[in-house]
Amino acid sequence: MRDVPGRPTVAEVSLGALRANCREAQACVGPGVGVMAVVKADAYGHGAVAAARAFVEAGAAALGVSTVEEGVEIARAGLDVPIVVLGGAFPGEEATVAAHGLAVAAWTVESVRALGAAARAVGRTVAVHVKVNTGMTRLGLEPGEVGAFAAAIRDLPGVAIAGVFSHFASADDLDTAAARTQLARFAEARAALAAAGVHPPLVHLANSAAVLSLPAAHFTMVRPGLMLYGYAPAPHLAARARLRPALCLRTRITQARAVAAETPVGYGGTFVTARPSVIATLPIGYADGYHRLASNRAQVLVRGRRVPVVGRVCMDHTMIDVTDVPGVGAGEPVVVLGVQDGAAIGADEVAGWCDTISYEVLTAIGRRVPRVYVEEFDA
Numbered sequence: 001m002r003d004v005p006g007r008p009t010v011a012e013v014s015l016g017a018l019r020a021n022c023r024e025a026q027a028c029v030g031p032g033v034g035v036m037a038v039v040k041a042d043a044y045g046h047g048a049v050a051a052a053r054a055f056v057e058a059g060a061a062a063l064g065v066s067t068v069e070e071g072v073e074i075a076r077a078g079l080d081v082p083i084v085v086l087g088g089a090f091p092g093e094e095a096t097v098a099a100h101g102l103a104v105a106a107w108t109v110e111s112v113r114a115l116g117a118a119a120r121a122v123g124r125t126v127a128v129h130v131k132v133n134t135g136m137t138r139l140g141l142e143p144g145e146v147g148a149f150a151a152a153i154r155d156l157p158g159v160a161i162a163g164v165f166s167h168f169a170s171a172d173d174l175d176t177a178a179a180r181t182q183l184a185r186f187a188e189a190r191a192a193l194a195a196a197g198v199h200p201p202l203v204h205l206a207n208s209a210a211v212l213s214l215p216a217a218h219f220t221m222v223r224p225g226l227m228l229y230g231y232a233p234a235p236h237l238a239a240r241a242r243l244r245p246a247l248c249l250r251t252r253i254t255q256a257r258a259v260a261a262e263t264p265v266g267y268g269g270t271f272v273t274a275r276p277s278v279i280a281t282l283p284i285g286y287a288d289g290y291h292r293l294a295s296n297r298a299q300v301l302v303r304g305r306r307v308p309v310v311g312r313v314c315m316d317h318t319m320i321d322v323t324d325v326p327g328v329g330a331g332e333p334v335v336v337l338g339v340q341d342g343a344a345i346g347a348d349e350v351a352g353w354c355d356t357i358s359y360e361v362l363t364a365i366g367r368r369v370p371r372v373y374v375e376e377f378d379a
């Protein structure tokens with residue numbers, strides 16, 4: 001493992017895995033469809049700029065972020081692909097959008113007018129992606145509102161309608177009925193645009209689940225996020241692509257001690273040793289994104305073996321029971337999420353222990369944890 005000076009808790013990220021996953025997404029949709037690599041939330045915890053660069057190297061045609069701030073961070077890296085702010089711009093962010101040449105989701109005429117004015121002020125054009133609500137009930141225009149919107153923004157100075165898009169609510173369901181209803185509503189919205197004489201070059205709807213399972217949703221561009229980081233959004237989709245988890249959360253034991261039977265461990269003494277035990281402390285806690293729900297439930301890897309988390313996860317520390325792995329002491333490498341000596345604990349497994357989803361496990365890994373980039377993980 002790669003060490004950093006000081007606290008040994010690190011998130012090791014494989015650039016080779018990120019690139020391979022992006023090429024795999026491209027293979028799922030074929031060469032005629034662009035991949036907009038979604039790098040919001042610091043690239044799902046992997047580090048936005050490094051991940052974005054890896055995806056562009058692997059052929060990504062665009063990068064998707066949620067916020068203008070995230071877009072600016074990527075824009076400063078000078079990668080030569082469009083950056084689309086999928087969450088739209090808030091009032092007051094127009095000049096920043098224009099200065100950095102970001103493309104933005106939009107669903108109100110006022111916002112597009114303000115974006116166009118800001119773009120013109122710096123001699124530019126802003127690329128707008130019309131956001132349609134087809135079933136998520138989150139953001140965007142209803143299909144029936146799209147025609148009037150298109151007519152109102154079509155001729156605004158400083159504005160180019162670059163795309164139209166929507167987002168799936170349940171493309172990861174075994175039953176694709178809801179996704180097909182959304183596809184039908186999306187078709188309605190596109191027809192309304194065409195009737196208004198607007199034909200955006202970029203048409204995108206598919207998240208990772210739809211990349212893997214719904215070719216009818218691929219259009220001219222797809223927006224995978226999770227699969228680029230090596231996880232399928234649902235177990236039944238896992239066999240559809242060869243994905244490699246790209247992040248390994250590692251640390252080393254701070255202290256290990258032999259204790260008697262009946263010894264309470266951690267806040268509230270929620271774990272009490274049943275036998276003479278060796279309890280080791282890890283320098284990672286919920287402030288690092290290792291969820292408190294992992295308390296007394298999760299496992300970690302020590303010498304390629306699974307050992308249990310015992311007691312409550314603290315803000316900065318977590319205790320594990322290493323009684324069954326003899327000879328373990330301070331400095332021993334521990335994998336909290338990832339691979340070690342042929343054993344693996346995935347983000348989806350950690351998510352199961354913490355009553356959440358792999359997305360949250362990955363994005364929760366805190367700023368206090370340095371990201372260390374490697375080409376490939378050690379075998």
Ligand SMILES: *Cc1c(COP(=O)(O)O)cnc(C)c1O
Nearest residue numbers: 038086167207208223224225226
């Ligand atoms: C997060 C997000 C995606 C990516 O979704 P995954 O399930 O991670 O593939 C795509 N589009 C939008 C609008 C998103 O918010």
